[in-house]
Amino acid sequence: MEEINNIEIVPCTESNYLQPFRVSYNQNGTKKSWDFMRTHDSVSVLIFNTTSHCFVLVKQFRPAVYMCEWEKAKTKTSQPAEKSEEAEASESQEGQPASAEESSSQLPPASAGVTYELCAGLVDKPDLSLEEIARQEVLEECGYDVPASKLKRITSYRSGVGVTGAKQTMFYAEVSDDNCVSAGGGEPREGELIEVVKVPLHEAMTFAYDERTPKTMGVIFSFIWFHNNMSPKYKISTNV
Amino acid sequence: MEEINNIEIVPCTESNYLQPFRVSYNQNGTKKSWDFMRTHDSVSVLIFNTTSHCFVLVKQFRPAVYMCEWEKAKTKTSQPAEKSEEAEASESQEGQPASAEESSSQLPPASAGVTYELCAGLVDKPDLSLEEIARQEVLEECGYDVPASKLKRITSYRSGVGVTGAKQTMFYAEVSDDNCVSAGGGEPREGELIEVVKVPLHEAMTFAYDERTPKTMGVIFSFIWFHNNMSPKYKISTNV
Numbered sequence: 001m002e003e004i005n006n007i008e009i010v011p012c013t014e015s016n017y018l019q020p021f022r023v024s025y026n027q028n029g030t031k032k033s034w035d036f037m038r039t040h041d042s043v044s045v046l047i048f049n050t051t052s053h054c055f056v057l058v059k060q061f062r063p064a065v066y067m068c069e070w071e072k073a074k075t076k077t078s079q080p081a082e083k084s085e086e087a088e089a090s091e092s093q094e095g096q097p098a099s100a101e102e103s104s105s106q107l108p109p110a111s112a113g114v115t116y117e118l119c120a121g122l123v124d125k126p127d128l129s130l131e132e133i134a135r136q137e138v139l140e141e142c143g144y145d146v147p148a149s150k151l152k153r154i155t156s157y158r159s160g161v162g163v164t165g166a167k168q169t170m171f172y173a174e175v176s177d178d179n180c181v182s183a184g185g186g187e188p189r190e191g192e193l194i195e196v197v198k199v200p201l202h203e204a205m206t207f208a209y210d211e212r213t214p215k216t217m218g219v220i221f222s223f224i225w226f227h228n229n230m231s232p233k234y235k236i237s238t239n240v
Numbered sequence: 241m242e243e244i245n246n247i248e249i250v251p252c253t254e255s256n257y258l259q260p261f262r263v264s265y266n267q268n269g270t271k272k273s274w275d276f277m278r279t280h281d282s283v284s285v286l287i288f289n290t291t292s293h294c295f296v297l298v299k300q301f302r303p304a305v306y307m308c309e310w311e312k313a314k315t316k317t318s319q320p321a322e323k324s325e326e327a328e329a330s331e332s333q334e335g336q337p338a339s340a341e342e343s344s345s346q347l348p349p350a351s352a353g354v355t356y357e358l359c360a361g362l363v364d365k366p367d368l369s370l371e372e373i374a375r376q377e378v379l380e381e382c383g384y385d386v387p388a389s390k391l392k393r394i395t396s397y398r399s400g401v402g403v404t405g406a407k408q409t410m411f412y413a414e415v416s417d418d419n420c421v422s423a424g425g426g427e428p429r430e431g432e433l434i435e436v437v438k439v440p441l442h443e444a445m446t447f448a449y450d451e452r453t454p455k456t457m458g459v460i461f462s463f464i465w466f467h468n469n470m471s472p473k474y475k476i477s478t479n480v
Contacts, residue, residue: 002267002268003266003267003268003269004265004266004267005265005266006264006265006266006271007263007264007265008263008264008265009261009262009263010261010262010264011259011260011261011262012260012261012262012275013253013260015260015262015275016275017275018258018260018275018276018277018403019251020251020252020253020255020258020260021249021250021251021252021307022249022250022251022252022255023247023248023249023303023307024246024247024248024250025244025245025246025247025248025303026243026244026245026246027242027243027244027301027350027433028242028243028433029243030433031246032303034303034304035252035255035256035257035258036258036303036304036307037258037304037403038307038308038311039403041308061267062398062401062402062405063263063265063272063274063276063405064274064276064277064400064401064402064403064404064405065398065401065405066263066405067261067263067276067278067405068278068281068404068405068406068407071278075366110267113405115398115401115405117401126315155448155449155451155460156451157454157455157456157457157459157460158302158305158355158454158455158456159399159400159456159457160304160399160400160403160404161302161304161305161355161357161456162302162304163258163277163279163304163400163403163404164304164308164400164403165302165303165304165305165306165307165308165353165355166308167308168457193267193268193270208395209395211395211396214397214398215397215398216397216398216399216401217397217399217408217457217458217461218457219397220395220397220461221457221460221461221464224461224464224465224468225464227468228464228467228468
């Protein structure tokens with residue numbers, strides 16, 4: 001159970017992580033411009049434990065998701081009545097730092113910001129192959145030590161086409177309890193607080209389509225991919 | 241065939257579209273902070289034309305995707321040799337505006353920035369239901385006029401959990417040639433230059449997994465969803 005408090009929001013003009021750029025260009029003779037951000041490509045890994053017949057996911061508190069929910073809660077609270085002063089202040093770009101403490105009655109529970117995701121990581125080590133990077137993430141986040149050669153490429157696609165346009169490559173890794181060398185949980189030095197979660201195969205499709213459980217599309221897509229491509233091997237029947 | 245030229249990139253400190261914020265908070269007693277951006281939730285629609293047995297997608301030039309490819313092309317060109325001055329300049333946050341003209345030999349073709357996507361739009365009209373917003377996008381982008389009541393909700397999920405955390409809701413719409421009232425193409429006033437593209441049902445799974453065709457995960461996931469849930473109705477066999 002996560003405990004989240006002392007929330008403060010400030011405009012952020014010098015982020016090391018989010019750096020907007022503007023590109024101007026001519027498209028078929030029409031002058032256009034677009035704001036975008038540079039980011040790294042990424043890898044994600046669907047992990048299936050063949051000992052327990054479970055998928056291995058990560059679960060973590062995502063500040064960006066939480067702030068979305070907080071925003072919605074504020075909007076609901078302030079309608080149809082006028083917006084509260086607290087809400088106004090925290091919406092202003094130039095305003096003073098807004099403290100969520102002041103409007104704590106509107107704070108959603110921490111669980112509103114917790115999402116289920118595939119094990120994943122950024123492609124920020126130019127010397128490593130995608131498979132090697134994926135392998136490291138499986139080890140760091142989920143505690144399974146599998147050789148890169150056992151990672152099967154599922155496919156790749158573009159994410160955030162409006163803002164980042166980065167390429168994501170998805171892999172599939174079969175692991176067994178024998179490969180489990182640690183509890184996982186990410187790199188505390190990098191501020192990661194990751195919980196490793198198992199989803200039994202026979203519950204996977206129900207989990208995938210249950211909208212009450214916040215998750216990424218990668219989880220849904222990969223579970224269905226497994227259902228279509230791997231299920232015969234494991235002789236199970238699942239409901240799609 | 242898109243023609244893209246006169247590309248210029250500048251750091252962007254006052255974007256109306258990308259506004260970084262920083263949230264600080266305590267998680268289980270540990271002080272943390274995270275940079276994020278506010279954005280709108282969105283809807284996307286898998287459109288299936290029952291007259292032609294085709295999926296209807298949109299295809300457009302995405303500056304953010306193009307810039308990713310340009311960045312990679314520059315990195316490749318400048319390795320193992322040292323980076324060119326042009327590349328350095330355009331990478332600098334504080335640098336002068338960088339002109340892609342100077343290093344035009346490194347410019348990827350415009351097609352490197354073109355992606356195939358589901359018809360989609362932002363949830364930025366608080367008075368409209370998700371279905372109504374989806375209906376408008378189907379009309380504006382693809383030219384089909386279908387009642388909101390005919391939109392079937394597939395599921396929802398979180399996108400960009402590291403940066404925006406917005407909620408995306410995916411719908412399915414069956415249309416016929418009779419519903420086609422215009423050519424679509426988006427709102428030119430909003431700078432949209434969208435091409436409507438049909439993918440025949442019998443080619444859909446090959447299309448979904450062909451990594452040479454840049455696309456979003458939404459396209460891949462929704463095609464597989466259709467395969468699993470709708471194909472029996474249309475009595476077709478597809479290869480997954």
